[in-house]
Amino acid sequence: MKPGKENSGKGVRSLFLLLPMIVPRQVKKKGSDPFPAFFLLLFLAIFPGVYQPANAGCLMRGTGDLGIVIERASGSVQVVDTTAMSSLFRIEGLGDLSHASAVFSRDERYAYVFGRDGGLSKLDLLCGQLVKRVVQAGNSIGGAISQDGSLVAVSNYTPGGVKVFDAVSLEQVADLPAATADGGSSKVVGLVDAPGQRFVYTLYDAGEIRSVDMNDPDKPEVQRFPDIGRLPYDALITPDGRYYIAGLFGEDGLAMLDLWQPQQGVRRILDNYGKGEEKLPVYKMPHLEGWAVAGRQVFLPAVGRHEVLVVDSDSWKETGRVAVHGQPVFVVAEPGGRRVWVNFAHPLNDTVQVIDTLTLQVVHTFEPGKGVLHMEFSPRGEAVWISVRDADVVQVYDTASFTQLAELPVEKPSGIFFTARAHRTGL
């Protein structure tokens, strides 16, 4: 942990307030030895560390411009400042972060990091500290924070199901099993938060979407939507919190639930999605969080093709395709939706392309370096941060001019997450 620029010293100040109670007593007795008090003060002066308060080294500053970058190989993260474009802290000891994601507390002070090994870590961004870490399952793949910020949920592969924790203490408050028809436990994928203090998730082995109302954490109310199709491998929720969409590994098309009208049940959209493509192993399917919603248009990676698909979000029909450099991995919309930025699968993962959503043209192509893994925009979109794994750097670009603004040394960077996500649904 690097020292903070501004320190908070509540403990030391309290000590000063106590001194009048100690010292004057000695002074009043004229001629008596004032040394005990003096040496006490001297001791305090020489060993201020003894009275180091718990929050020494913590920063007293706003948290709206903070973020974290995952160092995937070393189980660590860096806490970054998006205004200064600099690193504030490195926090270690987070376990296996080879496939990690994060959400933020509603005050934007704490990050919750979900590791591949089932670890849930709570980080204090102001103090650069790991506050608490629980290994809540054998193998997990993602998490979410409730609308009001009070609950953190984690979805698991092993033993399956969802566990819900108090966001302050990380005490477990609910266990949502995911039993399959044959009595087994299903892997859970595509866990997101939704309006109405809900979590929505998908049972991989059971082909089922579930929506759970957590208003009373002691009595979660689970709505089940079975028979959505075979082997749903991932899911997303649109930024307005309305549509929940699961990708199906076992068949073509996607399963969509309108959370504003759940009584209408799940319907199939984009019948062609995946059709005719060679069935690929799950780990090569593009993540659905790599979709961009820009106004009425949705941009998503084509499976196995060098194309970005364009879909109308009213009809959920494909309206166009954009030819791109490689197999797209993440297709991310700039805040406001004017452009989407695309990165690509190995071996073409050294390149980023930018598509104008009005003209559907690629307007810019550049090569940050080998292993572009993730892109995150500043909240109002003036800058984008890009992880370049093999170069061990994160690069920051001006989105208007495409000029590089900064480069930060980061060990094998992968996911980048800014605190503004705290204010958004489904992130």
Next chain:
Amino acid sequence: MKPGKENSGKGVRSLFLLLPMIVPRQVKKKGSDPFPAFFLLLFLAIFPGVYQPANAGCLMRGTGDLGIVIERASGSVQVVDTTAMSSLFRIEGLGDLSHASAVFSRDERYAYVFGRDGGLSKLDLLCGQLVKRVVQAGNSIGGAISQDGSLVAVSNYTPGGVKVFDAVSLEQVADLPAATADGGSSKVVGLVDAPGQRFVYTLYDAGEIRSVDMNDPDKPEVQRFPDIGRLPYDALITPDGRYYIAGLFGEDGLAMLDLWQPQQGVRRILDNYGKGEEKLPVYKMPHLEGWAVAGRQVFLPAVGRHEVLVVDSDSWKETGRVAVHGQPVFVVAEPGGRRVWVNFAHPLNDTVQVIDTLTLQVVHTFEPGKGVLHMEFSPRGEAVWISVRDADVVQVYDTASFTQLAELPVEKPSGIFFTARAHRTGL
């Protein structure tokens, strides 16, 4: 200023670190009088206030769940905590806040409050302090903060034009005059921030929209869009930063500029807006910031009627009307857009109604009290804060159950602004 729960004591701690340099020198000289050092310490102990660091009383905490409430009659604001639903500080001395608005720094630590009297005040939300106040004009009506957070702009009635300030120092960095054809200076209305480090605003007396690129603050690049119609009285920008729409007092319809395609110029939309209505004094026209964009639908107050208009944002044609309790003032969308909340003009300003944007039905009506002036949602929409001026309270409601969660004493509350606005365009 109320004392903070956690204090930062950098100054005092530094003092402790200095003590070893003062005290041991005295002690080494055996038999010499250690009293000078002792009395120095005693003095410090008795008068700790003398060494009160500048940030004593400041809070070391996240800023994502903070906000301010304007106390319109007393020139003060309260700093509030939206998690605890409580007040942290009162800050006084902000001048005439009878018509005030606010924006936030990108780190969500500072608020910039624009007062009616031309005052621009910078508040430190962590320390509960007025950092700086400049009276930058004789009469102002609003302001905006640039996309990157570096510039704060204020639009003026007297003497007209726009002034731009450094967000850190409040030093003036640009003066954008608004000359009319006859050599006068136009009142400026509808000032907003836009992507590309732009400010967009409207000249009331000249009937003109201007878009200024502030990438180089020393050389603002102004684009002019003249002849938009007579007496534009207010304007808004859609949440995606694409459409800028000005209301026209002098004629029917609204003037719209597509900022993604400015070369297409300004077009007239909603030809019926205002048509057939008695021409009302400007101060009774509904503010355009009282529009709600919910998905593809836009909800706006009808002029002079007990109706909310529904407009399609593709065609910009009216698609429906919802009968409501009174003349709408603010029509505000819940985050995500599932419902819009409406308050009303005097004498029906004791009531709030909630419209379902899917069914276009009023689904809830309630009476917070006389003088409902403003409503602000928590960033992810689980709660809404409502100013009830005549009752001197702000009420907090659960948006799912409509139950009241809290009530805070606030003197003549008007505008409520939460820090999450820092991350959004046009707020």
